[in-house]
Amino acid sequence: MYIDVKNILHELNEEIELLKSKVSHEPKLISLVVEPDPSTLSYLKTQKKTTKKYGVNLEIIESHNLEEDLNYYNEDKSVDGIFVSRPLPKRYSELDIARNINPKKDVEGVSFFNIGSMYYEEELFVPCTAEAVVKIIEENTKIQGKNVVVVGRSTTVGKPVAILLLKRGRDATVTVAHSKTIDLNEITQKADILVVAIGRANYIKQNFVKEGATIIDVGINVVDGKIVGDVSSEVVEKCEVTPVPGGVGSVTSLILIRNVFRAAINNSI
Ligand SMILES: NC(=O)c1ccc[n+]([C@@H]2O[C@H](COP(=O)([O-])OP(=O)(O)OC[C@H]3O[C@@H](n4cnc5c(N)ncnc54)[C@H](OP(=O)(O)O)[C@@H]3O)[C@@H](O)[C@H]2O)c1
Incomplete structure (x- = not known):
């Protein structure tokens, strides 16, 4: 069966409407794009539609020097949020974003500060896709004490x-697998909840899963x-599986919009 994310989208919509009523200007999001691939282009199409629908002023900027551009928009007071398209070309890594982006404009939650805050369970912005995955799991099954396998690190x-x-209150028992994991399917077969984020089309087959497991497909x-x-x-x-498209990606897009409104409120204080 496919997992329906309609309720989560409805709740996020309500949250965004509430934030909208509190913000005094049209929020501005800068989307930095470095050498886009087909998946980036497809994502940007969705981002354009979503930002228009929610009244966010989106500017897509082709970046030739990520550090310089991040520093520039960090200081631009008219900008509320900054987004960087993935995948990044080989000359850059996530570190280039993490160490350069202003945490208050880091609506994706990837800066050193925001990642650190998550470790201390005092979140400002957490990585949007990760929050989307957790929201979907919380909506669909009990987490406490469950065996969760995350494929991808x-x-x-x-x-x-x-x-x-792992956060207190959620209390899952978590195993993280990756490309060097031996006998991956023996590990994933034990998962009550399986999160797959590897970027390999249709990789997880029936022999990787336990009957009745909850499966979150991030790919x-x-x-x-x-x-x-x-x-x-x-x-x-x-199993119960999130659809692609229409699952994690849809929730992630709305979390990003919600974060832009949160950043805009902070920026106007
Ligand atoms: N729905 C959304 O909103 C959303 C958001 C972000 C990303 N995505 C998608 O999610 C996927 C993953 O994204 P990402 O940014 O996390 O990718 P990534 O940075 O390329 O990481 C991929 C991870 O998968 C592991 N991996 C690759 N092949 C594997 C295999 N055969 N068995 C086990 N592990 C394997 C890699 O292991 P090593 O660490 O050992 O290399 C790595 O940890 C992509 O398809 C991406 O487009 C979706």
């Missing part, structure tokens, strides 16, 4: 998902011009 998805699920892959996840479609016969 990126700084923006896998690692923050693991930290957020966005373009195959023959179509968007597919990391989880193969036949897995829905055994």
Whole structure:
């Protein structure tokens, strides 16, 4: 069965409407794009539509020097939030964003400050996709004491998902797997909740999962011009799975918009 994220989107919509009523100007989001690939272009299309719908002024800027551009927009008082498109070209890493972005404009929650705050369970902005994953899990199943396997250890998805699920009150037992993990399917078969964020189309097949598990498919892959996840479609016969598109990505987009409104409120104080 596919997991429906309608309720979460409804709640986020309500939260955004409330924030909108408190902000005194149209929030401005800068989207920095460095050498876009097909998945980036597809994401930017959605970002344009979503920002327009919610009344966020989006400026897409082609960046040739990420550090310089981050420093410039960090200081620009008319800018509330800064977003950087992924994947980044090889000459950059997540560190370049983490050490340079102003934490108050870091609506993606990836700066040193925001990542550190998450470790201390005192969040300002947490990585949007990780928050989306946790929201979907919380809405659909009990987390406490469950065996959660996260496949992927990126700084923006896998690692923050693991930290957020370990948080006191959520209390999951978390295993994080990656490309060097041996016998991955033996580990994933034990998961009550499986989060897959690897960027490999249809990689997780029926023999990777336990019957009845909750599966969060974070992957966005373009195959023959179509968007597919990391989880193969036949897995829905055994488990509850988030759809791609229309699952984690939709929730992530709204969390980003909500964060832009939060940043705009902070910027006007
Ligand atoms: N829905 C959304 O809103 C959203 C947001 C962000 C990303 N995404 C998508 O999610 C996917 C992952 O993104 P990311 O930024 O986390 O990617 P990433 O930085 O490339 O990280 C991929 C992770 O997957 C691991 N991995 C790769 N192949 C594997 C395999 N065969 N078995 C086990 N682990 C494997 C890698 O292991 P190593 O560390 O050992 O290399 C790495 O930790 C991509 O498809 C991306 O487009 C979706």
